[in-house]
Amino acid sequence: MNMIFGRTKSLKDTPTHFCPGCTHGIAHRIVAEVLDELGVVDRTIGIPGVGCCVFMYHYFPIDVLEAPHGRAPACATGLKRVQPDKIVFAYQGDGDMAAIGTSEIIHAANRGENVTVIYVNNSVYGMTGGQMAPTTLLGQQTTTSPYGRDFKTEGYPIKMAELMATLEGVAYSSRVALNSPKNVLAAKRAVRKAFEMQIHEMGFSMVEMLSTCNTNWRVSPTEALDKIENEMIPYFPLGTFKERTGKDFL
Amino acid sequence: MNERTLTKGNIALAEGAIQAGCRFYFGYPITPQNDIPEYLARRLPKVGGTFIPAESEIASINMVMGAAASGARAMTSSSGPGISLMQEGFSYMAGSEIPGLVVNIMRCGPGLGGISPTQGDYNQAVHGGGHGDYRNIVLAPASVQEMFDLTILGFELADKYRMLSVILADAMVGQFQEPCRLTPEKPVEIIEKPWALTGCKGRKPHLVKSLYLGPGEQERHNLDLLAKYNLIRETEVRFEEKSLDDADLMIVAFGTPSRIAKSAIGIARAKGLKVGLLRPITLFPFPTRRIRERTERIKKVLVVEMNTGQMLGDVRLAAAPDAGIRFYGRPGGGIPYPDDIYGEILKAME
Numbered sequence: 001m002n003m004i005f006g007r008t009k010s011l012k013d014t015p016t017h018f019c020p021g022c023t024h025g026i027a028h029r030i031v032a033e034v035l036d037e038l039g040v041v042d043r044t045i046g047i048p049g050v051g052c053c054v055f056m057y058h059y060f061p062i063d064v065l066e067a068p069h070g071r072a073p074a075c076a077t078g079l080k081r082v083q084p085d086k087i088v089f090a091y092q093g094d095g096d097m098a099a100i101g102t103s104e105i106i107h108a109a110n111r112g113e114n115v116t117v118i119y120v121n122n123s124v125y126g127m128t129g130g131q132m133a134p135t136t137l138l139g140q141q142t143t144t145s146p147y148g149r150d151f152k153t154e155g156y157p158i159k160m161a162e163l164m165a166t167l168e169g170v171a172y173s174s175r176v177a178l179n180s181p182k183n184v185l186a187a188k189r190a191v192r193k194a195f196e197m198q199i200h201e202m203g204f205s206m207v208e209m210l211s212t213c214n215t216n217w218r219v220s221p222t223e224a225l226d227k228i229e230n231e232m233i234p235y236f237p238l239g240t241f242k243e244r245t246g247k248d249f250l
Numbered sequence: 251m252n253e254r255t256l257t258k259g260n261i262a263l264a265e266g267a268i269q270a271g272c273r274f275y276f277g278y279p280i281t282p283q284n285d286i287p288e289y290l291a292r293r294l295p296k297v298g299g300t301f302i303p304a305e306s307e308i309a310s311i312n313m314v315m316g317a318a319a320s321g322a323r324a325m326t327s328s329s330g331p332g333i334s335l336m337q338e339g340f341s342y343m344a345g346s347e348i349p350g351l352v353v354n355i356m357r358c359g360p361g362l363g364g365i366s367p368t369q370g371d372y373n374q375a376v377h378g379g380g381h382g383d384y385r386n387i388v389l390a391p392a393s394v395q396e397m398f399d400l401t402i403l404g405f406e407l408a409d410k411y412r413m414l415s416v417i418l419a420d421a422m423v424g425q426f427q428e429p430c431r432l433t434p435e436k437p438v439e440i441i442e443k444p445w446a447l448t449g450c451k452g453r454k455p456h457l458v459k460s461l462y463l464g465p466g467e468q469e470r471h472n473l474d475l476l477a478k479y480n481l482i483r484e485t486e487v488r489f490e491e492k493s494l495d496d497a498d499l500m501i502v503a504f505g506t507p508s509r510i511a512k513s514a515i516g517i518a519r520a521k522g523l524k525v526g527l528l529r530p531i532t533l534f535p536f537p538t539r540r541i542r543e544r545t546e547r548i549k550k551v552l553v554v555e556m557n558t559g560q561m562l563g564d565v566r567l568a569a570a571p572d573a574g575i576r577f578y579g580r581p582g583g584g585i586p587y588p589d590d591i592y593g594e595i596l597k598a599m600e
Contacts, residue, residue: 043449066459078316
């Protein structure tokens with residue numbers, strides 16, 4: 001029997017803790033495939049933020065530093081400055097990056113730290129039970145926006161990929177979605193591009209991944225995929241917002 | 251090499267860090283410690299080091315965490331409000347057993363406070379500040395030379411025990427100038443870090459973390475940390491004693507008040523009063539046993555601090571139960587004169 005699809009080398013052979021239907025496993029798979037393809041697994045250091053991503057060390061066979069909530073980009077700065085020859089990536093959720101960690105992400109990006117950030121946006125605080133995040137869509141009901149997010153009192157969902165693209169230190173900022181085979185393939189191309197930016201010392205790179213949280217959204221896995229398509233993507237458009245080329249690099 | 255140069259305390263500390271092999275500094279400006287980052291911003295690039303003017307003290311301590319997790323000697327420095335912001339990082343570094351050096355040139359508080367010399371951060375430094383069950387090594391220099399020497403020792407102890415060393419100094423020690431030997435007294439100890447995160451080529455992956463969710467895991471971790479802290483209590487206590495062997499009264503003071511106390515002791519001795527000094531150099535580990543031993547005989551104790559009484563609690567716990575303990579404190583930037591302390595000596599001797 002020919003094996004035509006299997007576990008990628010850089011994911012450990014272990015069940016994940018992610019809820020059934022969550023697309024977080026796909027995000028992990030994409031990162032692992034890219035590390036494999038680029039041949040950098042044994043010189044990569046990962047820094048998970050706080051949230052569902054924190055157990056990264058259960059799944060990736062790499063060195064891992066567990067960062068305080070929101071501070072992964074600052075920890076990544078310290079690691080990379082000591083070891084510029086290593087591949088350093090932070091892995092943050094939307095609460096971690098877009099709420100408590102806005103200062104650290106913006107300044108790491110603005111300094112042009114040569115690190116990669118994988119940003120999983122599922123529009124809620126997943127691990128703590130689905131509270132409202134800065135990325136929660138208008139009208140979206142969560143445990144702490146039980147009547148739906150209202151822009152008059154809670155403001156608007158924050159668009160990190162676009163925000164990061166305005167900073168000079170950013171080499172690459174892109175938003176992808178994990179809700180369809182086509183989008184997953186595009187997501188992988190973006191993640192590969194982001195790590196290539198780091199390998200070529202182009203500066204800070206980030207990929208925002210629209211991801212499901214069907215448990216806290218209180219919908220089925222397939223309905224969650226549809227929600228990404230019909231509700232998230234219209235507000236959080238997919239695409240590359242900044243891509244530095246060698247020519248642009250000062 | 252005994253050549254001594256007239257040096258400011260903060261500069262001696264910064265050069266001590268360089269001599270200790272620290273090549274990574276991250277910090278945010280705050281008075282009265284700005285001489286440290288300003289010196290290192292000039293000095294570090296000349297020795298192949300890295301200086302990052304961080305966006306906040308929260309970022310600073312997390313950069314220290316990342317650099318130190320790589321195995322490098324890394325540091326930050328700040329004062330009151332900045333140190334408060336770093337307490338999250340203190341706790342994570344304690345839990346993850348990441349070594350590092352943090353300098354607190356204290357300013358008055360609470361709140362924005364003032365920039366005069368003070369010692370109001372004793373409790374924060376010695377008894378926690380961040381969440382969880384942890385300790386930091388806390389070193390209290392009282393001279394420019396100690397700013398240099400204790401910074402080197404701080405890095406050595408931090409690496410040896412995989413924990414944070416805090417240099418807790420008042421602004422007087424930070425700002426005044428004294429002759430200082432700017433070379434290490436003995437060869438700087440370099441400690442191997444086989445646990446560091448350097449990429450897993452040719453070995454199993456390393457993990458540096460503080461989250462323990464499995465049954466009993468966190469309790470075991472806390473007890474392991476306790477065993478380490480108890481070992482430090484046994485082996486790393488440092489203090490200075492002066493004129494205690496015949497003393498009827500023992501002053502306990504650290505930092506600048508210990509210097510002023512020495513002048514007061516001079517006045518008292520000239521008048522035939524038998525007064526001596528015990529100066530803790532390590533605030534954690536605290537010289538608990540030594541204070542107990544001394545107070546088995548010396549029944550009068552005067553604690554002098556530039557705060558409203560913080561180390562006082564540790565002295566009370568350490569002293570023999572029948573020792574009489576008085577306190578003289580000047581908070582909020584008040585600095586005692588030798589005569590002030592001499593007046594307190596007279597009251598205590600009554």
